[in-house]
Amino acid sequence: MSVMSGEFWFVVLMLLIAAEAVLIVTVLVMHFLMPRIVLEQYFKPPYFRAGECEMFTGFPFAIMRTVMFMRVLGFPKSGQKRGLAEVYKLAPRWYRNISKVIVFLIVFLLASTLLVALGLYLYTVIFPE
Amino acid sequence: MDTYFEYHVKNGDSLSAIIFKMFGYASSDSRYAGALAHIMSLNPQIKDPNRIVAGDMLRLGVIPQAKRVVKPSPIISPPKSPAFITKNVAREDLDNYWALSWLEQNANFLTIPGGIAAGATGNLMSPGNISLLKEVGDIYAEYKNGKITKGQYDYRRASVLNRFKRNVGPMEKVLFGNNTTHQSIRIARGGGLPATAHIARHSGRLNNLAKVSKAGGVVLIGVGLTASCMQIASTASSEEKNEIFVETIASTTTGLVAGLAIGVFLVSNPIGWGTALVLATGSAAVSYGMGKAARVSYDRFGNKVDLVSGTGVGKICQ
Numbered sequence: 001m002s003v004m005s006g007e008f009w010f011v012v013l014m015l016l017i018a019a020e021a022v023l024i025v026t027v028l029v030m031h032f033l034m035p036r037i038v039l040e041q042y043f044k045p046p047y048f049r050a051g052e053c054e055m056f057t058g059f060p061f062a063i064m065r066t067v068m069f070m071r072v073l074g075f076p077k078s079g080q081k082r083g084l085a086e087v088y089k090l091a092p093r094w095y096r097n098i099s100k101v102i103v104f105l106i107v108f109l110l111a112s113t114l115l116v117a118l119g120l121y122l123y124t125v126i127f128p129e
Numbered sequence: 130m131d132t133y134f135e136y137h138v139k140n141g142d143s144l145s146a147i148i149f150k151m152f153g154y155a156s157s158d159s160r161y162a163g164a165l166a167h168i169m170s171l172n173p174q175i176k177d178p179n180r181i182v183a184g185d186m187l188r189l190g191v192i193p194q195a196k197r198v199v200k201p202s203p204i205i206s207p208p209k210s211p212a213f214i215t216k217n218v219a220r221e222d223l224d225n226y227w228a229l230s231w232l233e234q235n236a237n238f239l240t241i242p243g244g245i246a247a248g249a250t251g252n253l254m255s256p257g258n259i260s261l262l263k264e265v266g267d268i269y270a271e272y273k274n275g276k277i278t279k280g281q282y283d284y285r286r287a288s289v290l291n292r293f294k295r296n297v298g299p300m301e302k303v304l305f306g307n308n309t310t311h312q313s314i315r316i317a318r319g320g321g322l323p324a325t326a327h328i329a330r331h332s333g334r335l336n337n338l339a340k341v342s343k344a345g346g347v348v349l350i351g352v353g354l355t356a357s358c359m360q361i362a363s364t365a366s367s368e369e370k371n372e373i374f375v376e377t378i379a380s381t382t383t384g385l386v387a388g389l390a391i392g393v394f395l396v397s398n399p400i401g402w403g404t405a406l407v408l409a410t411g412s413a414a415v416s417y418g419m420g421k422a423a424r425v426s427y428d429r430f431g432n433k434v435d436l437v438s439g440t441g442v443g444k445i446c447q
Contacts, residue, residue: 006426006429007430007431009426009430010426013379013426017378017379017382020382020383020385021378023386024382024385027389049260049263052257059347060346064388064389106390110386113383113386113419114383114415114419117418117423117426120425120426120430124426124429
């Protein structure tokens with residue numbers, strides 16, 4: 001299968017979508033593995049507003065809270081604005097490393113899935129069978 | 130004249146196995162019969178399709194595709210009963226089946242505007258905006274504790290409320306009835322109420338609205354997935370089943386990942402009604418467009434693969 005063929009890029013698109021599904025499941029797993037001490041010490045004012053604490057408690061938005069903390073754990077500098085730059089010290093190294101990969105993957109997979117889908121769609125429209 | 134190539138029948142081959150191997154059509158596929166008829170027409174020496182012998186030479190050619198007639202679809206399809214509910218339906222259950230049938234065929238008209246409305250309300254009622262209201266109570270507490278003067282209190286209260294008013298824009302009338310933000314978010318004086326009673330009441334109400342919109346989003350995802358499962362069940366063509374499956378999976382997963390990305394952005398940014406609507410419409414459009422692009426791509430490049438059977442979805446959505 002040539003790299004230039006539509007079949008190849010369709011397979012790439014399907015793999016990206018499958019990776020997105022795996023990513024969502026992985027984020028769910030990380031949600032349950034989030035160190036409790038991180039939430040106890042930092043998921044409260046003044047780091048988060050009271051309204052934010054209410055909003056990001058319970059399904060499904062608690063998952064977003066996990067992603068936010070994963071970003072702060074993987075990339076400590078991103079937490080400077082909220083005063084969360086030291087949170088990473090409370091999480092084990094493996095959790096920080098996985099967090100870094102997952103946050104990168106969220107951005108990478110979303111962007112690349114949209115790009116590949118758009119490319120395939122435009123190709124199909126511009127060069128109909 | 131048809132172009133063809135020659136195929137040597139091997140031990141254990143049957144016509145159905147050859148059709149699956151060479152063209153990817155299983156015997157349950159709607160295109161299988163066309164492929165078999167075409168092979169029979171190229172090989173008139175075969176009298177019985179169930180009896181081919183190892184070592185025989187078969188002529189195989191490109192299967193002529195029946196042109197798919199694309200009918201313009203009406204904006205809202207009139208409910209027509211899908212195949213899976215036409216048999217043995219009790220008379221008293223017909224109404225329910227028609228409702229299910231309508232849902233199956235028109236789920237998009239429910240889930241897309243519903244998704245935009247739920248998303249826009251959820252974005253607008255983000256913690257960033259609701260906390261602006263609570264800030265009024267905090268400013269009042271500072272004033273009563275003597276930390277700020279009356280002038281400072283008035284100025285800070287007005288600027289916070291103006292910011293909220295600007296953010297909610299025309300939604301103000303919906304959120305507070307016929308009152309303005311400044312009239313609704315006020316300090317309670319007299320009546321035995323705590324000073325921040327009105328603020329707490331409105332913040333609580335808006336928080337509840339945010340929760341309803343959160344739940345609404347989850348319900349709509351469920352409705353969309355159920356409708357897709359019903360469509361897969363009621364569609365006879367394997368190709369169409371796969372198109373529905375690819376479209377559903379692509380739009381759902383990408384929509385969820387886009388939701389995660391928007392959530393990370395929203396947490397520290399109180400946004401206005403325009404941005405809320407743009408984000409909601411944008412994520413719904415990305416999700417919908419992703420599904421359509423994946424469907425078109427499958428139709429063009431991936432239709433040899435039977436994902437519905439391969440993933441076991443065919444068994445679930447029967």
